[in-house]
Amino acid sequence: MNGGKDFCHWSPDDTNGGTVTASTSGSARCGAAIGGGAGGDGLVTINGGRVNATSSMNKLPQADSSSGAAIGGGYHFSTVGVDGGGSRRGNGTVTITGGRVSATNQSSFMPAVGGRISSVSVRGVVVLAKNDDGGAVFGGSPQFENAIVFSNLAGRVYGHVELIENITLTRAKTLHIPYGASLTGIGKVSTIMDTAPFTTENLTEDMIQVPANLGTNMTEEEIAASLTIQNPTICGATCTVTGWSDPVVAKKDGTDSTYTATYTLNSDTNVTVTKHSCESDSCRWLSF
Known part of the structure; x- marks a missing residue:
């Protein structure tokens, strides 16, 4: 009207x-x-x-x-x-x-x-x-x-949302899922530019990837540099994990070659995600 x-x-x-x-x-x-x-x-x-x-x-x-x-x-x-x-x-x-x-x-x-x-x-x-x-x-x-x-044009997910229709993002129109929020549903998120307009702060241990050729002679700094994050797929689109510090790798107390890698959320330093290395000798350097 x-x-x-x-x-x-x-x-x-x-x-x-x-x-x-x-x-x-x-x-x-x-x-x-x-x-x-x-x-x-x-x-x-x-x-x-x-x-x-x-x-x-x-x-x-x-x-x-x-x-x-x-x-x-x-x-x-x-x-x-x-x-x-x-x-x-x-x-x-x-x-x-x-x-x-x-x-x-x-x-x-x-x-x-x-x-x-x-x-x-x-x-x-x-x-x-x-x-x-x-x-x-x-x-x-x-x-x-x-x-x-x-x-x-700066989008944000608040709480837990079930998407039932499609959303298209551009370089200017972005969508962010902060830590603790979630986006699910039958709706699809699509991007039309080669950028990263779809991001999330939700990081879980299974997203942290360890190379298969990790060696026991590597330093803690070298181990940290070799770790990568597998970005999740949310509502049909790759969602880039962002907002976390670089990992800090430390040897587990009382062990010779068992490590932990800890990531800290930049916006809330009380939030961390830690990935533990495998305790078994057969997989210690294959599944960090």
Whole structure:
């Protein structure tokens, strides 16, 4: 649904399933694409379906032209204002559960999702949100649970997500799975550039690979340098393990040739993964 200068937003109490497309044309007194009217507060609940919301800048040469959030609060400008500088920015309370939501704002006055004072909750959904003018993407301190959230094309998995549709990544559009989060499901992740836009901090002992020609005359530093990580396949795509220190190899106490290799997570030094060498003489240097 597209609006004009005087009425330029769609304001549902709830959006349940289906496909919704809403946009603003931009003006000095313009509401959110979905949410509050001009300068008004937006209370938006989205339950599933596909939602595409775009808040556009005014094409007229007005210095005060802007728009409200894509989803959330509206924006208003006048010669006398209550929010400083003759403007009024509405608050935004946005709850998104399930589905796929795209929200784009072309103005720095308001976030893509939220408002002047924001309460944003995202759960069990794929959200693609961006602000093309350098402003905030999400207002306030958003809460993300079991969701994939792209903020200005930088994607992150929050919690445990079951992907049911395909996602394509580019050099600019990336997806990261932090330590402890997970991505499973029938959906596929694909990349169209020869880069590493799909990464994870989840490292397990079985991913640590030891060369078969490891020799007993090698130093601990040489052993460490020979170890590699086998990147896992997640949702049909190779996911590059990142965020870990180089391994530290040490001889196990009380042994002559039994070693451990320990990796430490850079973002949390309390998290380590250790691979132990085989205790048997027959496989000690084949299965580190």
